[in-house]
Amino acid sequence: MPTSLTLTTAIILGLLGSAHCLGMCGGIAASIAMTQSRRYYLVAYNVGRIFSYALAGFLVGSLGFMIKDPVTGLILRTGAGLLLIAMGLYIGQWWKGLTRIEKLGQGLWSIIRPAASKLLPVQTLSQALLLGFFWGWLPCGLIYSTLIWSASAQHPLESAVLMFTFGLGTLPAMLATGLLANEIKQLLQRQWIHTVAGIVIIAFGIYTIPWTGLTH
Known part of the structure; x- marks a missing residue:
């Protein structure tokens, strides 16, 4: 199974990438949790989303x-x-080239999106769960980067655990945006947040490249 250091890396990537996640999925999450009675739907949505990552x-x-x-x-x-x-440069708002990679998943998303759209507006927990599962396949450079990183484990269960842990890292921001949408959005729009997150993710990327014995 993945080492504790690797699992820590996965969850930190999720936490630091949350600003990007809110841009991709935050609107859906906020709309699901518009009322107190629907906050359980937000949890179900995120469970489905994280399961799709795994x-x-x-x-x-x-x-x-x-x-x-x-x-x-x-x-x-x-x-x-x-x-x-590339993801660190994107989150740090220094280079937007990663958006080209996201276009690679447009074909799959064009198949999934009609089914996901039929679940809106969400009325039941099962709908929220299924919507989250579908929305997890939305083309996303952060997900693609982390997927390839997890694939380097070259074991299905290890890669699944890494992606599940990454998903857990995105959970705090995704849950919070459904409850405190404006406050969280304003916080994560601050440039220093993007700068710090970008630098740390770039450092993870440099560490991941196996050009020295330190990466083994």
Whole structure:
């Protein structure tokens, strides 16, 4: 199973990437929790969303396991590191090139989106859960970066656990935006938040690239 350091990295990536998550999913989360009685729906939505991340991790981990060899591992770790650096630059608002990578998932999303749209407005817990599961497949550079990083484990269960842990990292901000939408949005729009998060994610990306023995 993943080491504690790796799990810590996964949850920190989720926490630091929350500003990006709010831009992608915050509107849906806020609309689900508009009233006190619907706050359980927000929890169900996020459970479905995190489950979709874990499932995606399991799938990419299975691919990595089927072609498990040292060279593949090096390629995956290098790709993951470069994508994390790109994500850090994106979150830090220094470079927007990562949005091009998000377009790669538009084909899958065009298939999923009609089914997700039919669940709105959310009226039941099961609808919220399913909507979260669908919305977890929304094209997102942060998710793609973390997926490739998790795939470097080259084991389906390990990759699934890493993505699940990453999802837990995004949970505080996603739950808060449904309850304190304006306050959280204003906080995460501050430039110093983006700068610190961007720098730390870039550092994770540099650490991930296997160019020294420190990354083994």
